[in-house]
Structure formats: C-alpha cells, structure tokens
Amino acid sequence: MILHGSTPPAHHTIGHKARGLFRLQAAGMRVPEFLVVPAETFDGLLLAAPDAAQQRQHLQAFQLPAADQQAIRQVLAGWGFPAQPVVVRSSVADEDGAGASFAGLMDSFLNLTSEAAVWAAVGQCAASAYSERALAYRRQKQLPLAARPAVIIQRQLAAEVSGVVFSTFPEYPQEMAVHAVWGFGEGLVGGQLQPDEFYLDKHTGTRCHTQLAAKETQFQCAAYVDGLRQTAVPAGQQHAACLTDAQLATLFAAATQLEQQFGQPQDLEFVVEAGQPWLVQARPITQPIPEVVVYDNSNIQESYCGVTTPLTFSFAQRAYATVYRQTMHVLGLPPTRIKAHESTVTQLLGLVKGRIYYNINNWYRGLQLLPSFRQNKADMERMMGLEEPVDFVVSQRKTLGATLRLLPGLGLNLLRLLRAFGQLKKRVPAFHAHFRAHYQRFYALPLATLNGAELRQQKDLLDAQLLQNWTTPIINDFFVMTTNGRVNRGLQRAGIVQPDEFLSRYLSGDQQVASTQPTRRLQALARAAWPQAALRELVLAAPHDLHAQVAQLAPDFHRAVEEFIGQYGDRTVGELKLETATMRVEPAVFYQYLRNFLLAPPAPETETGSPLQQQARQELADKLAGRSRWFRWRLQRSLNQLQQAIRYREALRLERTRLFGMYRALYRAMGTQLTERGQLAFPEDVFWLTEPELLAALADGATPLLPLVAERRREFRQYAQEDVPSRVTVPARPADAPPLPEGAIAGTGCYPGVAEGEVIVITDPGGDLNVSGKIVCALRTDPGWAALFPMCRGVIIEKGSSLSHSVILLRELGIPTIINVPHVTQRLRTGQQFRLNGETGRIEVVD
DSSP, X not given: OOEESSSOOSSSOOHHHXXXXXXXXXXXXXXXXXXXXXXXXXXXXXXXXSSHHHHHHXXXXXXXXXXXXXXXXXXHHHHTTTTSXXXXXXXXXXXXXXXXXXXXXXXXXXXXXXXXXXXXXXXXXXXXXXXXXXXXXXXXXXXXXXXXXXXXXXXXXXXXXXXXXXXXXXXXXXEEEEEEEEXXXXXXXXXXXXXXXXXXXXXXXXXXXXXXXXXXXXXXXXXXXXXXXXXXXXXGGTTSOSSOHHHHXXXXXXXXXXXXXXXXXXXXXXXXXXXXEEEEEXXXXXXXXXXXXXXXXXXXXXXXXXXXXXXXXXXXXXXXXXXXXXXXXXXXXXXXXXXXXXXXXTTSEEEETTEEEEEHHHHHHHHTTSSSHHHHHHHHHHHHTOSSOOOSSOOOOOOHHHHHHHHHHHHHHXXXXXXXXXXXXXXHHHHHHHHHHHHHHHHTSOGGGOOHHHHHHHHHHHIIIIITOOHHHHHHHHHHHHHHHHHHHHHHHHTOSOHHHHXXXXXXXXXXXXXXXXXXHHHHHHHHHTTOHHHHHHXXXXXXXXXXXXXXXXXXXXXXHHHHHHHHTTOSTTTTSTTOOXXXXXXXXXXXXXXXXXXXXXXOOOOSOOHHHHHHHHHHHHHHTTSOHHHHHHHHHHHHHHHHHHHHHHHHHHHHHHHHHXXXXXXXXXXXXXXXXXXXXXXXXXGGSOHHHHHHHHHHSOOOOHHHHHHHHHHHHHHHTSOOXXXXXXXXXXXXXXXXXXXXXXXXXXXXXXXXXXXXXXXXXXXXXXXXXXXXEESOOOGGGGGTGGGOSEEEESSOOTTSHHXXXXXXXXXXXXXXXXXXXXXXXXXXXXXXXXXXXXXXXXX
C-alpha cells in the first residue's frame, strides 16, 4: 500500500519524519510532494527473520508488490518523473522523536531517475534501520532493537541552496540558527562542508551575527547518474552569502510559526529552489534547551559591591528566600502554592564570579503570583534600576473561566494588602519595638564564652524571632513599589517628562530619613571635637590605639563615640557583606569617617530643605496650576504617602543592617571556636565557608577546613581581578567570548561539559579506532561515527557545523564537543593529555 495526499493516515505506522511532512503541509508550509510506504509493508518480512542481520538482508532484497509499484508509478508520473528526479528517505517509527533523532543514521538516496533505482532504494533504505550504526545508537538510547521502518519517496528539488534551521539555538536560546551551503545539503548535515552561519534574534528576526565560509565545493546532481557529485562553486559565489535577507526572513517566519504551533523548538531542513525556500523535514530538537537566565546587579550592587565571600552569599540567599516566603504569605497564598515555588524562592540570587546578582527570571516569576503582572513588572524594574527590561518571563494568559475562579481569591488578597498598607502607621513602631528588645538582649550576651551549640541556638533564635518575622518591611516595600509607580504615572500625566529625576529632587534633603541620621550625628561629633585641639590632632594622627587614647584624653567624647557605635556601628560601606569590618568590629573605622569631617572646620547645623527640593516643589506647582482640584489632591496625597513610606523603608533598612550585624558577630564567634579547635587558621577564615559548611563544621568539630579555605581564597582573588558587567546572561552569546591569548587552542563549543584524558587523533577511518575513554580528535565526523561516540570522553572536530547530524548525535549523547578548531589534527598528537571545555571551546594541555 502507499499513502498519498494531504491527510496523515490514522491506522498506519509512518514514523515521525513522514508525520512531520504532513504537519508541515497542514501548517501551510511549502513542502515538495511526497508519498509514504508504511511500516506495515515490511512487517511480515521482518517477523520471518530470526535476527537483525537476517532482517537487514531480507530488507535489502525486498521488492515492492506489483500493485504498490503501479500506484507509485502513477504518482511519480504526476510529478514529471523520470525527468523530475526523486529522493528516497527513511521514516522509522521512532526516528525524529522528541528524545531520539537518529540524525543521519539511516540511508538516503538522491537523484533517482529510473524505476529500478527507486524500487531498489526502498528496500535499501528500510534495511538501513538495521545497520550496525543504527543498532548501536538504539542500544545507547535503550530503545527496542526491533525497528519498524517506513519509507518516504519525495519529489527532488533543484537545490540552489540547502540548509538547516534550529528555531532555538541550543548554545544561546535567544537566537535562531540558520546554516546553509550552495547546492544540496548532504555536505552540511554529513559534515563535509563548512556552511554559512546566520544567527537571528528570536523575537525580531534581525540578524545578530553572521559567519560566512569559504565555500569552494558543493554537492550537485550528476547527469544520467543516480546520487550526487561534488563540484566547484563558481568563484563569484565562494565568499558570497548563500541566503538573502528575504530568504532568511521567510525561514524565520516559518520556524517561529512551527515552534509555536508544534509546542517545542524545531530542527528544520530546507532547500531553496528558484529563489524560494521549501521545507523538507521538521523534527523536534532533541538536545535540552537551557533556560536563558539573566543576572543583574544594577540595584543589589549598592548592598553587595564587588567580590564578596561564600558565607555572605549563602546567608543572603537564605535571607532572601526566607523573606520572600513571608511575602507570599502576606499575599494570602496557601502553603501548598508557596511550597510549589520553592525552587524559585531559593534561587532569587546568583553568584557570578564572586559577585552577588539578582536572578531576574525568578523575580519575574514571583510577580506572576500577583494580578497585573505587566504593571508590577514595570514598577519592579524601576525600583531595581534595570536599564534594560527582560522579556524571557511573560504574563501567563488565563482562560475566562480560570480568571473568574481566581477573582475571589485575588480580591481577598488585595483587600488584605490594602488593609496592611493602612496599618503601617501602627505596624512600623511595633516592629521597631520588637526588634529593639532582641537587639538589646543579643548584645548583652557574652558571645566569647558560648560554646558551638549555644552559638547555633542563638542563630536559630535570630532566625525565628527576627528574620522570619519580617512582614512589616515587606508590606512597606510593596507600598513603596506600588506608590512609586502610581506617582510616576501621575507625574507623567502632569507633564513631568522625567519623573524619576524629578522625584530625586523633590525628595532630597528630607531631615527625617533614617539613612541621613548617622551622617548628621557624625557631623555633630565633629563639631564637638573641633574646639578640642588635642583631640582633633589625635584623631588626625590616627595611632593604632586611637580609641583607647581618646578614652584617656576625652572621656565624655569617648562615651559619645561608644553610644554612636552602639546605635550605628553596623552602618558602613559594604555593611551587608558579613566579612566587612564595621565600626562595631573595629572602632578605627569610625575614626576614619570622623577624620574626613575634621580636615576642615565643620559646617554649622542647618534644618532648611535643599535648594533642589524647593526648585522641584515650585516646578510641580507650576505644572499643576491648570489641573483639576481632584487631580492635584490625588497626586499630592500620593507624593506624601511615598515620602512617608520611604522614611519607613530607610528606618527599616537600618534594622536590617543591625540584624546582619548580629549575624556577623555570631559568625565571627563561630570562627573563633573553629580556630581554637585548629580547624581554621584565623577567625576571619570563617567567611570562606558557606553557611551549611560552617554549621556542619561547628557540629562535628573534626572537618578539615584549611585546604578548602585556601582554595576559596585563590578562587575569589582571581575573581577580584576580572571585570564583570552589571548584566550577565547565561548562556552567554557566543560572540561575547573574551579574546584568546596567543597560542591558545580553541574552537566553537557545542555541548557543555569538561572532559580530560588521552587524545586519539583520527585522520583515517581505517586506522586505529580504539577510542574507549579517550578524547577523539578528527578532521571531520559523520553519522557513521555513531558507534564510536558513546565510548569516548569528548570530541574535537577540526571542521564542521554545529547543526550537522554528527553534532546533533553528540548532543543527544551528552558528550562534550568542540568544532571548528583550526589545524587541530596537526597541533594535537595521539597519546597527549588534554582537557576540553565544551562550553567555552577551550582546549588545554594537562601537565
């Protein structure tokens, strides 16, 4: 039987490849005419054979029944055969599936111009499902060895250009990859030819970057001979792009549509005939597509500037997770839903080369729990100071029924939040009183005399009483975020073009903001010290025992300093980094600040607002002069609410600073314990441990930590020498890779992972193929290598395409792979020890 037409059969096995052609037709794509010989045609023959070898032999000798030949003959005549050549391809039942592509493992037969060639190709094509390489692949993928081959016969296009489209490029999922060569695509997918590479932005289709190859040869039809032959590319085309912008736009539109319609990224093969792209294959991309994660520190760098330590990061990560869980609780989310978002909550921060970043993806996912995702997203981006929005996470559209079911819960949560906003005037003072009680209790403790278990108990007490009771600051932060957004929109309607800049002036000089109090108190202490010449000179001289000498020289001033440190001793540059030596840890830090105020006569105290504030208030009055009373009242009310909320926020952030100071004191005490036991060399080494590592070491008392600390010090010292941008995208664009030092060996990474071991250089497939446990280095590879791939540790290919069949197979098998390494088969020698990094493309000698 044969299957022909536009509707896929319901009760016949045709394989994913043939089904993909039917789907392409249904999607309105330009697809060459085809017919299918279903797998049931070969079932009786396969059942009669005792093993794979016999099955292969029977299929090779297979002849189509006369009725099928006649039916095929009539279809081919409608295509213009034999003047119009045809192609015979496989479509095994489990070929081109979501988890197994069989890329290039079955035989294809091109440029067939006689009936005898077509009948023979059908059997040969079906038999290739039982080839050694196909069976080896099945074993590796743990698939049944009993293949069920169907066969496709398709009208062959006059290929001017052929290529492959990955609708999502696995190495950088923000791009679509298009690789193309002149002529037929067998040289590209087989790895013999270097293609032109085009990378298009996934959202817009604009070309991100292009790499043109020197295309000296191509595969073309041979006159009166079945198959293809390699011919020279005309000189004028060898360095020209083989695809036009219009053709790329057509391919982009088709690939985008198919990815959305089929529900997953697609691997498409295309042929250009008479200037028009035709699709000849569609299958899912089998390699897992990594999530594109954006890390941004535009805002958080204010708190965690530069390189930090493992203890600070692990504590900050836990603190953010703890607070975010409380946020979801404040919003009225049920515990089951909160637990469902645990993977998001615990990964709100990322550590990039020793620096703390926001994981922007997860912050956006958290906002999806709120109504009006887009508006909240814009408000959060404004507060975070994101210079460029991120669109990887979008609002999830809900059906009308789902929306109606959610409305009561959303309404209740909104009422809870509004009620909490209205209670801030009472909640904030109550929070300060609760915090102050624990703050005073903590600093009355004799930390130096507590043992490891007692220190752990104090940490747990801080967790339970303060860190896990942070709802008031959360509610106020929500209020600041939403009010700031409302004020910005109101200012824009009033005619303020740059509302953020305007607000910075309007809110400047606020004497009630807590963050200004330490500076004002320092200025007061400087004014008190200035008339005392001896004290002033002592502070400017800054001897190592300055604090003790101040106590002898000016006891009253010393008491004032102690009082200042008791209240503001944790507020300093880098105050949220636990390793920072604050004024409380080292009083000399206080005198460094004070010294700056004593280099010249201190300015007199002033209570007047700033000129910028007065200017902004007048500007607003002018803008509102012609507006309605209701509009003026609402905007002024929102501005007043925002100003008060910011005052609350700054006072609550001071409490956060003090909380971090208490944890700092605890961890330093734990470091002292570990140093006394000999597990650390110095108490400050505690900061090179993560929080779980620290608590585990404190509990068992025997964990060797010195080598770990030394390694971390070296690692983070290297990070401090590197320049890292404020936004980091993982995986990074290939074009963003840093320049390589002279003499370095590198190519294009195709599958991440590090492989280390002995290299075997293979330039002749008939030579030594003992690749077990080794790194294969080859000039080119093709799917025929599939039986070798599973046994090797890594693969280095001198020339090839990241979209070729052999590279697709290597990705499926999870083998670190690098391609396009210039002259690598001449630079490496069999028996040498090398390390390859399939992500960066770097290859290094192992001493």
